Amino acid sequence: MKDENLLLVAESYSGKLAYELYKLAKNRVKGIIFIASFISSPSFISRFAKLFPIKLIKSNRINYWIINHYGFNGHAAKEKIQRILHSIKTTDREKFKYRFENIAEINSPIDKLNLAVIYISPNKDRLVGKKALKQLASKFERLEVIQLPGGHFIAQAKPIECAKIIAITASQLSRKTKLS
Template identity: 35%
Template sequence: MKIVFLPGMDGTGLLFSELILNIPSEIDREVICLNEIQGVSYREQAEQIAEKIGLSSVVVVAESYSGRIAYELCNILGRRVSKVVFIASFVSCPGRLAKLAAVLPKYLLKPNLFPNWLMKILCFDGRGNRALIEHVRHAIAQVGPRALKQRLLNMAELDEPKDQQSTIAAYIRPTNDRLVAYDAIKVLGNIYPQLSIESVEGGHFIAQTAPESCARVIVRAATT
């Protein structure tokens, strides 16, 4: 069994570094870099990732932005996706902040323009230290403003999926996620009737602030 990790809006996979360290080495894993995918829409990105996966059976771990990619993969690959783990993620528009961010001009989509205190509150529920915040800035800096703008638009324009999924799914829900509204989690529960929710103390960047707790959920999903 392989675990395929799909990153958040930065698309790099760099922010999975601590999480991956907490996954036992005997478990096969692959981190997908969205910045190497040519597709623009969620469906296009999922189709190209499906080609990479091929005939393998996988557990898909989707962080934040990539939740809809995971949903599309379930449609494309069917039973080859044995389980899905969503980390502070969504398959429909995550909330009002996403719609607001989508109208920001490209020149404002630079990580150094957002002060540490704002990132700490919005992204980390006040828990992120300077090193972690700089790690996030570094990951976002690897992506051009045009790509970031497109991903923000993709999130803001998400419709509510109509097809239910039989795939077993788990949701790692931060206790204080200021970026994903509860309504978006309710939609996920409607789409994945077998969804189990695991609460972990922290903010939206929960895989970075609580990698051990998140890894336990992922390993349990992959091995049971």
């Protein structure tokens, strides 16, 4: 990309990718928005993700409850859970297993970065713990946390609110860049 004013948006698993992309394109990235994201293994439970048998993820009552409880804090419409289960069903099993293995083993980054960063934090995220937010705060000197009510799938549960935060941030960064 040739754009000199990039705003990276990283949801959940893509947090470490955004961190690494910033290191590669520092002068072009003006900000990062992390949404329920992480840059190292996000919680105690994530350490065991690689042990989870992927073949157990099927459309049934137990998995509906698990996704609703852990992903949406118990407030998802059945259609949203069905979309997630469909997405999981159509994902290559080997890639899915690799992602779980990777989540369990993501190393903590070393470099501290000076960049404006926003973290959209669900107030009931049961998958990404407070440790992940502390890790981000320790690596980004200018971190602003915006809390929204909901679970880990906050972008799916509150898409309009997340989109507004992204649009406002992009507008602010654009104005700052024009003034510089």
